[in-house]
Amino acid sequence: MVTSKTGRNRGNPETDTEAGTDAQADAPAATLALPANGDTLVAMSPVPLHSQIREILRARILDGSYAPHSQMPSESQMMASFGVSRITIRQALGDLQKEGLIFKVVGKGSFVAKPKAFQNLSRLQGFGEAMAPAGYETFSQLLSARSVPASDTVAGQLRCTPGEQVFEIQRLRYLNREPISVDVSYFPQSLGERLAKEDLARRDIFVILENDFGHPLTHADVQIEAILADELLARQLRITEGSPLLRIERLTYAHDGYREQPIDFEYLYYRGDAFQYRLRIDRT
Numbered sequence: 001m002v003t004s005k006t007g008r009n010r011g012n013p014e015t016d017t018e019a020g021t022d023a024q025a026d027a028p029a030a031t032l033a034l035p036a037n038g039d040t041l042v043a044m045s046p047v048p049l050h051s052q053i054r055e056i057l058r059a060r061i062l063d064g065s066y067a068p069h070s071q072m073p074s075e076s077q078m079m080a081s082f083g084v085s086r087i088t089i090r091q092a093l094g095d096l097q098k099e100g101l102i103f104k105v106v107g108k109g110s111f112v113a114k115p116k117a118f119q120n121l122s123r124l125q126g127f128g129e130a131m132a133p134a135g136y137e138t139f140s141q142l143l144s145a146r147s148v149p150a151s152d153t154v155a156g157q158l159r160c161t162p163g164e165q166v167f168e169i170q171r172l173r174y175l176n177r178e179p180i181s182v183d184v185s186y187f188p189q190s191l192g193e194r195l196a197k198e199d200l201a202r203r204d205i206f207v208i209l210e211n212d213f214g215h216p217l218t219h220a221d222v223q224i225e226a227i228l229a230d231e232l233l234a235r236q237l238r239i240t241e242g243s244p245l246l247r248i249e250r251l252t253y254a255h256d257g258y259r260e261q262p263i264d265f266e267y268l269y270y271r272g273d274a275f276q277y278r279l280r281i282d283r284t
Contacts, residue, residue: 007124007219041082049084050091057092061101061112072102072110100276114274117175121279124220124252126204127173127181136175143170143182143236145196147189154186157251157265167192171200172236179237180275185266205264206252215254215263223249224277229269237271244272 041052060066073081078089093110096102102110119130128138148168155162166186173181185205187195191213198208209215227247234241248268253260 007122041084049082050088050095053078053082053084053089053092054095057096058099058101061096066112068112068114070112071108072112074109116274116276117180118276118278121222121277124206124217126206127183128204129206131175137177139174140183140201141172141174142200143172145169145192145200147192148186150186154265158186158188158262160188165189167196169195169200169205175274178274179271181268181270182233182236183266183268185264187264191263209254209263215256217263218253218255218260220250220252226272227269233269237269239271239273246270246272246275246277248277 041049043049045052057066057072066072072093075086075089075093078084079086082089093102093104097104097110100116101113103113104110117131117134117136119125119127123130131138146168147165149163150158150160150166152162154160154166155164158166160166167189169183169185169187169192171183171185172179173183186192194213195205195208198212206217210217225247227245229237229239229241229243229245231241233245234243237243237245246269248270250264250266250268251262252264252266254263255261
């Protein structure tokens with residue numbers, strides 16, 4: 001489990017935190033061919049040959065020449081195309097696999113992984129806020145909005161009495177029209193009732209809290225762990241039961257003019273095959 005404190009305005013990410021691997025395609029796609037006039041390797045370059053090949057293959061993956069879940073050229077094809085040994089090709093493919101750009105299927109070869117969306121963990125942002133600059137389309141499906149008695153955990157986080165009424169909002173979040181996460185959020189009763197009247201399908205709750213309700217958010221305490229999807233989460237996220245998920249527990253604070261107060265406690269369940277958090281860690 002990873003625990004972190006996230007501020008509303010922080011720096012840029014460099015390190016990934018993720019769970020899971022890409023699932024095997026039901027049937028392998030047609031093998032991709034290497035261009036006849038493939039990129040030329042520089043034999044006398046200080047950059048190792050496997051690194052040059054890795055960069056060539058990475059560029060083809062990122063520019064869409066090799067589509068997600070398409071099968072990569074075989075090792076023999078790449079050996080012939082680049083004029084190098086098998087071990088050099090395997091070093092390049094191993095690097096790409098470590099980066100999450102490809103995945104291997106025993107007996108079938110290497111396949112292009114589906115690109116993962118990512119969010120900067122060192123900045124406190126709503127889902128839409130984080131995804132919009134990268135050009136992603138986002139929206140939410142409201143699953144439920146109701147008053148519930150606070151569990152011991154929720155009461156401890158929101159500083160209320162166990163059994164006291166709090167407001168629960170459950171949403172299914174979509175990224176480019178695919179389900180990406182299930183968010184279960186708890187608010188003080190009166191605040192949650194106000195939020196339930198807003199357009200939660202198109203707007204981030206963080207934006208509503210700050211811009212509409214006048215609650216400046218300050219920071220959040222975050223815990224991350226890897227779990228397996230149960231039957232309900234698997235059905236909502238359109239994945240197989242037992243698939244890896246990132247489970248984020250986040251407690252967000254706002255300043256009420258006098259002091260910081262917890263305002264939003266939530267559990268976020270992200271698909272491990274499609275999403276990652278990134279975090280920069282400085283050595284002090």
